[in-house]
Amino acid sequence: DKKEVDLAVQSAKAAFKIWRKKSGMERSRILLEAARIIRERKDEIATVETINNGKSVFEARLDIDTSWQCLEYYAGLAASMGGEHVQLPGGSFGYTRREPLGVCVGIGAWNYPFQIASWKSAPALACGNAMVFKPSPFTPVSTLLLAEIYTEAGVPPGLFNVVQGGAATGQFLCQHRDVAKVSFTGSVPTGKKIMELASKGVKPVTLELGGKSPLIIFSDCDIENAVRGAMMANFLTQGEVCCNGTRVFVQREILDKFTEEVVKQTKKIKIGDPLEEDTRMGPLINRSHLQHVLGFIEQAKNEGAKVLCGGDLCVPEDPKLKDGYYMTPCVLGNCKDGMTCVKEEIFGPVMSILSFDTEAEVLERANDTNFGLAAGVFTRDIQRAHRVVAELQAGVCYINNYNVSPVELPFGGYKMSGFGRENGRVTIEYYSQLKTICVEMGDVESVF
Numbered sequence: 001d002k003k004e005v006d007l008a009v010q011s012a013k014a015a016f017k018i019w020r021k022k023s024g025m026e027r028s029r030i031l032l033e034a035a036r037i038i039r040e041r042k043d044e045i046a047t048v049e050t051i052n053n054g055k056s057v058f059e060a061r062l063d064i065d066t067s068w069q070c071l072e073y074y075a076g077l078a079a080s081m082g083g084e085h086v087q088l089p090g091g092s093f094g095y096t097r098r099e100p101l102g103v104c105v106g107i108g109a110w111n112y113p114f115q116i117a118s119w120k121s122a123p124a125l126a127c128g129n130a131m132v133f134k135p136s137p138f139t140p141v142s143t144l145l146l147a148e149i150y151t152e153a154g155v156p157p158g159l160f161n162v163v164q165g166g167a168a169t170g171q172f173l174c175q176h177r178d179v180a181k182v183s184f185t186g187s188v189p190t191g192k193k194i195m196e197l198a199s200k201g202v203k204p205v206t207l208e209l210g211g212k213s214p215l216i217i218f219s220d221c222d223i224e225n226a227v228r229g230a231m232m233a234n235f236l237t238q239g240e241v242c243c244n245g246t247r248v249f250v251q252r253e254i255l256d257k258f259t260e261e262v263v264k265q266t267k268k269i270k271i272g273d274p275l276e277e278d279t280r281m282g283p284l285i286n287r288s289h290l291q292h293v294l295g296f297i298e299q300a301k302n303e304g305a306k307v308l309c310g311g312d313l314c315v316p317e318d319p320k321l322k323d324g325y326y327m328t329p330c331v332l333g334n335c336k337d338g339m340t341c342v343k344e345e346i347f348g349p350v351m352s353i354l355s356f357d358t359e360a361e362v363l364e365r366a367n368d369t370n371f372g373l374a375a376g377v378f379t380r381d382i383q384r385a386h387r388v389v390a391e392l393q394a395g396v397c398y399i400n401n402y403n404v405s406p407v408e409l410p411f412g413g414y415k416m417s418g419f420g421r422e423n424g425r426v427t428i429e430y431y432s433q434l435k436t437i438c439v440e441m442g443d444v445e446s447v448f
């Protein structure tokens, strides 16, 4: 509630006073220690994440890898954040200092709980800020491990605080007068509300929102890689991934061959207990979301799409899983641009296949959306690959791969998929502010 949010912010504020005085090297050492502990406890954290979210433990381990990598990356940058020196006439000069913002708020979605908290806190802390983080109420657990790890690594108590709750808690955080910035990952409707709340206190926001990204497969591609890319673009974390390439445009010459192979591979995905080593798809986040995703498939059928595989409720043989929120991954054929399954973010394991003839046509159709998070292209023609990504209206573009997330590269959207970036060097600018100092070395020349 409001009182607990205030306690968390005040404790973060107290920790900020200590942390901001530390040198970049000192902060770096503590972040590196936190990264080391995450690496050491990777299997345990991944197991907690699987219980938290339902994703396969195999995948959860990859999430934990990009989490400690993110801490290492910003630890590496912490000591080299600085301003510039500018010579002015008469021996005077100016310089700039890159300073932290203060107490930053992170609000996360339920699909990558530990990773989202790491991607927000690592640059925030490296820049000298404190952070109060609110995970989704559907996945409250793993972020607490991150808080314990930061404390064990040596951050001042309260520097990274976790508050639990839903929309009301998030609103208290966004409106708190001692909060300097809000970084949000979640849906477009919530992102709009957060921007509105933050605007009242003139607080900067980073918005990492949803998507309906295009994946364009030209007939000259390496078809095996294109099929693997389409699977990566659609079925990680039960399809609950913001940057998924769910509109798969396939050039007509290879449509049948590509579709046949993608359906074959989709049918092979092992669904079941996400804690088992060979499982590749676990249950969706909750029953209402499962019904929501199945509803999209019903609507797609009514609008003329053809279910080529999956799309059904799934009850695994293991009796202990009988009440789980499982469904079979779905490939929809005969999709058209105007269909709901092609226009709206489903956030489940549903791939829509569309055909196209020419490059100009597919670019026009790929960009015909309010979202702009990601996009992908498969082709062996290197000139075409770069020409196409230059025209795609998306913040993250993949050539001959999909859904890889090296922390050295910025991640974030265009259009209604949000603004600001996570990861990469540029994110330092979203967690710091620039102070200009003008130094006079002579006498004051007054105009009065």
Ligand SMILES: NC(=O)c1ccc[n+]([C@@H]2O[C@H](COP(=O)([O-])OP(=O)(O)OC[C@H]3O[C@@H](n4cnc5c(N)ncnc54)[C@H](O)[C@@H]3O)[C@@H](O)[C@H]2O)c1
Residues within 6 Å of the ligand: 107, 108, 109, 110, 111, 112, 134, 135, 136, 137, 165, 166, 167, 168, 169, 170, 171, 174, 185, 186, 187, 188, 190, 191, 193, 194, 207, 208, 209, 210, 211, 241, 242, 243, 345, 347, 373, 413
């Ligand atoms: N771009 C990205 O990096 C990225 C990453 C993951 C998920 N997402 C998007 O997130 C969505 C799915 O996640 P979700 O269902 O958790 O999203 P959501 O918008 O429902 O909730 C996200 C977070 O916001 C909080 N919240 C809800 N209402 C709020 C309010 N009025 N004020 C403040 N906080 C509020 C929730 O409790 C939760 O912690 C999808 O649209 C997906 O594309 C985007």
Ligand SMILES: O=CCc1c[nH]cn1
Residues within 6 Å of the ligand: 111, 112, 115, 116, 119, 240, 241, 242, 243
């Ligand atoms: O869900 C979208 C991709 C992502 C993963 N971690 C943060 N964003």
